[in-house]
Amino acid sequence: MGNIPLLKVENLQVSFELQKGSVQAVKGVSFSVEAGEVVAIVGESGSGKSVIAQSILRILPRNANIDAGSIHFNDPSSDSAAVDLASLDAKDEYLYELRGGRISMVFQEPMTALSPLHTIGNQVEEALVLHHAKTSKEARSDTEEILRLVGFPNPSRGYEMYPFELSGGLRQRAVIAMALICNPAMVIADEPTTALDVTVQAQILGLMKELQKKFNTAILMITHDLGVVANMADKVVVIYHGEIMEAGNVEDIFRKPQHPYLKALMAAIPHFDMKDGERLVSLRDAGKSKSSDTIHKLAGKFKTADVSESNGPHLKVENLCKEFTTNKGSWFGAGEDNRIIAVDNVSFEINRGECLGLVGESGSGKTTVAKLIMKALETTSGSITLNSSEGMRDVVDLRGEELMRFRRKVQMIFQDPYSSLNPRMTIQNILAEPFIIHGLNDGRGNQDDILDLLKLVGLEPHCLNRYPHSFSGGQRQRIGIARALALHPELMVCDEPVSALDVSVQAQILNLLNDLRKELGLTNLFISHNLAVVNYVADRIAVMCQGKLVEIATKEQLFANPRHPYTKSLLAAVPYPDLDRLLDFENIKYTSSMEADDWGDAFKPSQEAGMENIKIEDGHFVLANCNCNVSELRA
Amino acid sequence: MITYIFKRILYMIPTLVLTSILVFTLIELPPGDYFESYVNELRAAGETVDPKLIEYLRNEYGFDKPIWERYFQWATGMLVGDFGYSFEYELPVSDVIGDRLFFTIIVTFFTIIFTWLIAFPIGIYSATHQYSWGDYGLTFLGLLGLAIPNFLLALILMFLANEFFGTSVGGLIDPEYIDQPLSWGKFVSVLEHLWIPVIVIGTSGTAAMIRRVRANLLDELRKPYVTTARAKGMPEFRGLMKYPFRMSLNFFIADIGGILPTVISGAEIVAIVLSLETTGPILIQALQSHDMYLAGSFLMLLGFLTVIGVLISDIALAILDPRIRLQGGVSR
Numbered sequence: 001m002g003n004i005p006l007l008k009v010e011n012l013q014v015s016f017e018l019q020k021g022s023v024q025a026v027k028g029v030s031f032s033v034e035a036g037e038v039v040a041i042v043g044e045s046g047s048g049k050s051v052i053a054q055s056i057l058r059i060l061p062r063n064a065n066i067d068a069g070s071i072h073f074n075d076p077s078s079d080s081a082a083v084d085l086a087s088l089d090a091k092d093e094y095l096y097e098l099r100g101g102r103i104s105m106v107f108q109e110p111m112t113a114l115s116p117l118h119t120i121g122n123q124v125e126e127a128l129v130l131h132h133a134k135t136s137k138e139a140r141s142d143t144e145e146i147l148r149l150v151g152f153p154n155p156s157r158g159y160e161m162y163p164f165e166l167s168g169g170l171r172q173r174a175v176i177a178m179a180l181i182c183n184p185a186m187v188i189a190d191e192p193t194t195a196l197d198v199t200v201q202a203q204i205l206g207l208m209k210e211l212q213k214k215f216n217t218a219i220l221m222i223t224h225d226l227g228v229v230a231n232m233a234d235k236v237v238v239i240y241h242g243e244i245m246e247a248g249n250v251e252d253i254f255r256k257p258q259h260p261y262l263k264a265l266m267a268a269i270p271h272f273d274m275k276d277g278e279r280l281v282s283l284r285d286a287g288k289s290k291s292s293d294t295i296h297k298l299a300g301k302f303k304t305a306d307v308s309e310s311n312g313p314h315l316k317v318e319n320l321c322k323e324f325t326t327n328k329g330s331w332f333g334a335g336e337d338n339r340i341i342a343v344d345n346v347s348f349e350i351n352r353g354e355c356l357g358l359v360g361e362s363g364s365g366k367t368t369v370a371k372l373i374m375k376a377l378e379t380t381s382g383s384i385t386l387n388s389s390e391g392m393r394d395v396v397d398l399r400g401e402e403l404m405r406f407r408r409k410v411q412m413i414f415q416d417p418y419s420s421l422n423p424r425m426t427i428q429n430i431l432a433e434p435f436i437i438h439g440l441n442d443g444r445g446n447q448d449d450i451l452d453l454l455k456l457v458g459l460e461p462h463c464l465n466r467y468p469h470s471f472s473g474g475q476r477q478r479i480g481i482a483r484a485l486a487l488h489p490e491l492m493v494c495d496e497p498v499s500a501l502d503v504s505v506q507a508q509i510l511n512l513l514n515d516l517r518k519e520l521g522l523t524n525l526f527i528s529h530n531l532a533v534v535n536y537v538a539d540r541i542a543v544m545c546q547g548k549l550v551e552i553a554t555k556e557q558l559f560a561n562p563r564h565p566y567t568k569s570l571l572a573a574v575p576y577p578d579l580d581r582l583l584d585f586e587n588i589k590y591t592s593s594m595e596a597d598d599w600g601d602a603f604k605p606s607q608e609a610g611m612e613n614i615k616i617e618d619g620h621f622v623l624a625n626c627n628c629n630v631s632e633l634r635a
Numbered sequence: 636m637i638t639y640i641f642k643r644i645l646y647m648i649p650t651l652v653l654t655s656i657l658v659f660t661l662i663e664l665p666p667g668d669y670f671e672s673y674v675n676e677l678r679a680a681g682e683t684v685d686p687k688l689i690e691y692l693r694n695e696y697g698f699d700k701p702i703w704e705r706y707f708q709w710a711t712g713m714l715v716g717d718f719g720y721s722f723e724y725e726l727p728v729s730d731v732i733g734d735r736l737f738f739t740i741i742v743t744f745f746t747i748i749f750t751w752l753i754a755f756p757i758g759i760y761s762a763t764h765q766y767s768w769g770d771y772g773l774t775f776l777g778l779l780g781l782a783i784p785n786f787l788l789a790l791i792l793m794f795l796a797n798e799f800f801g802t803s804v805g806g807l808i809d810p811e812y813i814d815q816p817l818s819w820g821k822f823v824s825v826l827e828h829l830w831i832p833v834i835v836i837g838t839s840g841t842a843a844m845i846r847r848v849r850a851n852l853l854d855e856l857r858k859p860y861v862t863t864a865r866a867k868g869m870p871e872f873r874g875l876m877k878y879p880f881r882m883s884l885n886f887f888i889a890d891i892g893g894i895l896p897t898v899i900s901g902a903e904i905v906a907i908v909l910s911l912e913t914t915g916p917i918l919i920q921a922l923q924s925h926d927m928y929l930a931g932s933f934l935m936l937l938g939f940l941t942v943i944g945v946l947i948s949d950i951a952l953a954i955l956d957p958r959i960r961l962q963g964g965v966s967r
Contacts, residue, residue, distance in 0.1 A: 059865045100867035112859040115878050116958055127867040162957045178867070 004074045004082060005032040006185060006218050007056070012069035012086070014051050014060070014242075025051045027242040028069070033186065033235075035076055036216040040233035040250075042223060042265075044502040048242040049222045053188045056220075057103060058085060058095050075102055076185055100127035104179035108191035110171035114163040120147070121159030124178045131182050143181065150177045151207060168362075169200040173207065180211060186218040193228060197361035198529060202573035205232060206585035224503065226269060227575030230254055231583050238262050254579050268507040269577055270536035272559060280507035280536065292515050298456050299519040302488055312387060313349035314523045315373070315491060320346045320382035322368055342368045344547035345382075347613070350491075352387075355517060355524035357538030357555070359531060359570070365547040366527050370493045373525065374412055375403065386410070388490055408438060411484035413513075415496040417476035421468040427454075427479055428464040434486040453482040457512065474505035481512065485520075492517075494526045498533060510537055531574050535559065540619070543567050548611075550603075553620035563622040563633060565599045602628040636953070636960070643949055647942050654938040655713075659706045662931045668698060669722045669925040696720070709928065713935065719928030723921065728932045735917060736936070741825065742832050749837040750844055758848025759880065765853060773845070781842035789835045796831055844887075851886050855879035885956055891948040 014026040025048045033039045043049040054060045056071055066086050074082035088095055104127065107113035114123055125143040128134055134142065140159065147155035150173040163171055172192065179187050192208065193201040209232065212219055221232055229236055229250070236253040238246045238261070246259040257263050267281040322343040343365045350356045360366040371377045373384055375395060384395040388409045398406050414420035421430060431450045440446075451461050457478040468476055477497060484492060494513065498506040514537055517524050528534050534541055535555055542552040543566065551564040562568045575583055602624050605611055613621040614630055624633060670689050677684050697705055709719055718728035757777070761770045809824045855861070856879050864874040921930040953960045 057866055059862060096868045096870060098868070099865065100869075105863070105866040107859055107863060109859060113863045115860045115864075115882070117881055117956060118877075119957075123863075126864075126869070130868050162961065164958055165961065175863075178863075 006035045006037075006074055006076065007033040007220070008070075008072040008074075008082070009052070009056070010070050010072070012052065012055060012071065013067040014048070014055055015065055015067055016061075017063045017065065024067075025064070025242050026055070029237075029239065029242070029244055030069075031235075031237050031244070031247060033218050033220055035185065035218055036212075037235065038212065038219045038221060038233050039235045039237065040221045040223060040229040041237045041239055042226060042229055043239040044224055044504065046241075047239045049239050050190055051242075052239075053105070053190050053220065053222050056085060056188060057099050057105060058088065058090060059099070073098070073103070077102075097131065100184075101131040101182050102184050103186045103188065104182065104184045106172075106175055106179045106187060106189040106192045109195050110168060110175050111163065111195075113175055114171065116163055118162075119159065120161050120163065120166070120174045124159075124174060124181060127178065128181050143177075146177045146181050147174070149211070150174070150180075151203075152177075168196055169203065172196060172200075172204050176204070176208065176211070180215065180217070183215060184217065186220060187212075188220045188222070190222045191224070192221070194223070194225070198531070199361065199569055199573040201228075202575070202583055202585070205575070205583065208232070209585060225575070226266065226503075226577035230577050230579055231575045238265070251579065254577065265503060266577065268504045270507075270510065270532040271576065271578070272532060272535055274536065280511055294455050294458070295515050295519045298452055301452060302456065302485060302520050314352040314354070314387050315350045315525070316383075316385040316387070317349070317369075317373070318347050318383045318385070320369065320372060320384065321380045322365075322372055322377065323380045341547050343372065345611075346544070346547075346549045347382075348542050348549060348552055350523055350525060352523055353517070353521050354540065355526055355538045357534035357541040358525060358527045358544060359529065359534050359541055360544035361529060361570075363546075364544040366544050367495055369544070370412070370495050370525065370527055373491075374410060374493060375406070386491070404438065408487040409489055410491045410493065411487065411489035413477075413480055413484050413492060413494045413497045416500050417473050417480055418468075418500070420480055421476055423468055426465055426467055430468075430479060430483055431464075431486060434483060438487060440487075449486070453486055456485060456516070457482045472505070473501050474508055477501065477505075477509050478512070481509075481516070485516070489522070491523045491525065494524060496528055497526075499528065499530065506533070513537060531570065543570065548605075548623060550623045551621070552613075553616075557617065557620045561616070561620070563616055563620075564624075565603055602633060639953060639960075640950060643946055647946065650942055651939065652710075654942075655710050655935060656706070658931050658934045658938065659709065662927045662934070663702060665925065668693075669927060670698070672925045673722070709931065713932070718932040721921070721926055721929040723924055723926045723929070728929050731917065731929060732933065732936070738825075742829065742836070745829055745833045746837045746840070749833050750840045753837070753841045754844035754848055758845045759852060759875070761845065761849040762852035762856060763875065765849075770849075774849075777842035777845045779842075780838040783838070785835055785839060788838060789831070792831045792835060847886065848883070851883040852879060855882045858882075881955075885952060888948050888951045888955065891944050891951070 009032065010030045012026055012029045013024065015022045015024045027048075029048075029052060031039065031041075041049045041052060051060070051064065054064075055066055056073075060066070069086060071085040072082040073085050083094060085095070085098070114120075121140065121143050124147065125134075125139040128139050128142055129136075144155040144159055147158050152158040152170065152173065158166075158170075158174070163174070166174065172195075176192075179189075189208070193204050196204060205228065208219065211217070219232075221229070223229060233250045236246075236248065236250050237244055238253070238259070240261050245261045246253065246257070253262070257266060264281065270280060320343055321341070324340045324342055325338065346365075346369060348356065358366045358369065368377065372379050373395070375398065379396045382396070386393055386395050386406070386409065388406075390405070393402075393406070395406060425433070428450065431453055434440075435446070435449070450464070454461060454463060459475065459478055459482070463471070463475075468479070471479065480497075497513065498509050501509060510533065513524070513526075516522060524537070526534060526537050538555055540552065540554050541558050543550050543558075543564065545566045551558065551562070551567045553561075558567065559571070562571055572584065572587070603622075604625070611623055612626045614624045614628070614633055615621055616633065622633065670693060674684050674689060693699055697708065712719060716729065718732070720726075721728050721731050724731045757773050761773055764770050809828075858879070861874070861879055864878050865871075869877070918930060918933045920926075921933065
């Protein structure tokens with residue numbers, strides 16, 4: 001049987017019935033997967049890569065149709081000939097046997113892919129009960145075994161837990177267990193690590209690779225992340241608008257990319273070896289130089305007020321703390337209040353015109369810091385000093401009129417361009433609103449200003465009367481940036497501004513933000529979980545972990561010489577789209593430093609000694625014990 | 636869990652006290668009292684009234700006492716089952732309501748069951764066959780049920796029942812069983828009469844319920860865990876019942892608290908048209924004639940049922956949904 005592949009997709013065509021006719025999502029795709037092989041399908045959102053996955057299992061939405069082509073699945077455990085899955089009736093018995101039994105699936109979002117009302121054990125063993133008719137006792141012991149295998153510390157306890165009681169990483173491990181429990185011939189993994197933090201992603205990728213070798217399972221991996229591809233795949237299929245652009249061995253794809261699309265995709269990803277002043281080349285970026293020119297022309301109008309450099313940092317944050325109280329539901333005060341320290345004694349400075357990158361994983365407190373600076377939350381203790389054109393001012397106790405004036409100086413760009421624009425307001429109204437709120441230009445907003453704002457972010461004037469839903473994600477983010485610029489702010493807080501965007505669009509937005517900062521003299525606080533992105537835009541980088549700022553340095557210092565164990569594990573976990581710098585999965589498994597207990601004596605928080613920012617070199621500080629050996633840290 | 640239920644029951648006490656204050660204030664609000672309207676009625680009939688007798692009655696029933704004292708008497712009386720005295724019926728309130736309460740509960744119970752039996756299958760069909768002819772047709776029927784006034788439907792069904800089944804029109808039992816002790820025959824007779832009010836009261840609720848089942852289930856059907864179940868090889872119907880349907884149930888359980896009082900009060904006008912011996916007609920009459928203890932006790936009863944309904948739905952939710960059971964509230 002050696003020459004018949006496990007899965008052979010030929011000339012697959014899928015279309016969606018819409019009210020206005022039909023749209024072809026997959027246009028004649030052919031590829032094959034051998035037993036025990038990892039094949040990656042790479043593409044941007046809307047490229048049709050998930051549709052291919054759903055076609056194989058025949059779980060397409062009801063309005064989708066397979067118009068032509070075949071999907072031959074050759075089950076190695078049965079002697080019968082290969083079955084064409086595309087030609088089977090939607091209710092064919094074989095499909096129910098196949099799903100979860102022979103081909104299973106791992107999904108992107110582990111929270112929503114699991115039912116919140118059923119225990120982990122119930123959902124994991126379901127496939128086993130459906131396909132192998134085990135008794136509940138057998139099923140339970142098999143389930144606990146697979147949970148142990150995917151890294152549940154206490155499988156029998158995990159069996160009885162509900163998804164919301166687990167961390168994101170453990171949830172994804174449960175989803176993987178669910179896919180592997182029947183020992184399928186192939187697993188389809190649809191963006192399996194996209195929703196996870198970078199260190200967890202590295203662990204999950206390592207786990208998938210380990211289990212894939214152990215069970216000799218084929219994996220069809222669907223992803224947009226070339227870094228993940230380089231680390232996982234044997235073969236790569238690059239897809240764009242439902243068509244295969246290029247396919248081949250991972251070696252060929254990364255070392256000798258042929259197709260212009262693939263080359264462009266590679267150039268659009270920020271990486272760590274970028275030279276100073278090197279720009280990302282974004283796909284479909286028609287007038288790159290034109291947009292820079294426009295910004296340059298308009299810069300005079302929007303330039304922030306010039307303040308002499310002499311009077312210190314632009315923003316100074318000192319000993320910032322924020323506590324939240326959660327309450328274990330009780331009406332009579334019997335439940336004790338739980339205090340959570342979201343931001344713990346954070347201090348940093350940002351110089352005028354500088355971009356400080358703030359890096360951390362979910363829950364590290366980076367967004368809370370941004371909200372405190374914006375005064376969207378009340379500070380528990382500490383000070384935030386803004387050195388604006390009106391002089392030094394502690395932001396923490398601003399009230400009334402003063403607060404309104406402060407709000408003009410500091411503006412925010414949000415993560416999700418879909419929910420941060422009001423769907424019921426036209427672009428005209430969205431851009432005029434800042435002027436109205438602040439009573440500028442007779443409370444109406446000047447039409448010239450609004451048009452210039454649009455030009456500044458590279459949008460056409462005819463966009464003004466349209467609503468947000470008619471724009472793409474990248475265009476919406478441009479609108480968000482224009483809105484933030486309306487009041488001529490001095491400080492821009494960018495909270496993960498590109499994490500919801502595709503790679504090519506991400507490059508455009510990052511270039512725009514860089515140009516704007518340089519031309520308008522803005523100061524940026526750039527928050528991101530993506531180290532490569534921060535490396536591209538920031539001058540200095542601060543790393544946050546569990547509410548504490550553990551390391552701050554210039555980006556060159558941080559990447560060349562990380563000191564804190566957490567920074568080190570963060571850097572070690574980034575998947576590079578580069579075959580010569582693969583992740584060290586063995587090491588990641590044992591040296592992940594998420595917990596403070598693993599940090600070594602010098603970095604472990606201790607009550608008696610207290611923590612201090614130790615200077616490593618000029619501008620490079622790391623949070624460590626007061627009584628640790630400083631020269632040892634520096635070495 | 637036990638502590639949760641215990642706390643939940645404790646929480647009912649202040650709610651009921653507040654309700655009773657509110658109810659008492661409301662029935663005290665209209666100018667005058669029962670005796671005034673009684674006197675007016677007699678005068679209108681051309682009879683003379685002895686003012687002394689009225690004064691005596693007022694004194695006897697404590698109407699000259701301050702309002703908070705009367706409230707206190709009424710409220711504490713209810714705790715030991717003394718709901719006060721109905722002037723109109725010249726009977727203790729509990730005797731007036733007692734039998735009727737039994738019928739009310741029967742009608743309500745069957746109405747809710749009827750609503751669910753019809754609404755759930757149709758709602759599930761509509762959601763899983765969205766925009767099909769079946770969906771449109773059933774939706775149309777449901778809207779028709781919502782639009783037809785209850786009293787009209789009651790009249791039509793009464794006519795049909797009398798014409799084709801020979802069932803005596805009006806009431807919940809055949810006249811011969813009135814004031815008879817409970818027997819098999821009486822029970823059958825109740826069932827014979829029950830279907831008209833159940834259908835009449837149930838239709839509008841059913842139509843609304845179909846729309847809600849459909850909307851809730853449609854929301855759940857789009858969730859990724861449904862795809863997960865399909866990818867595991869789950870047969871469609873079993874998957875539907877185990878995951879999205881179970882999720883969409885939350886809403887209806889949360890709704891039980893609201894259903895009880897609406898069904899009861901929605902039934903009142905129908906009860907008059909069909910002359911059912913439920914509590915509805917009494918309430919309306921008592922409110923008209925300032926029969927304050929009767930009306931007050933009745934409103935209190937509605938309040939109590941609501942609180943009980945909410946309690947049941949809260950406990951059922953906690954049992955069904957682990958998120959409610961295991962996660963504490965988070966406040967800022």
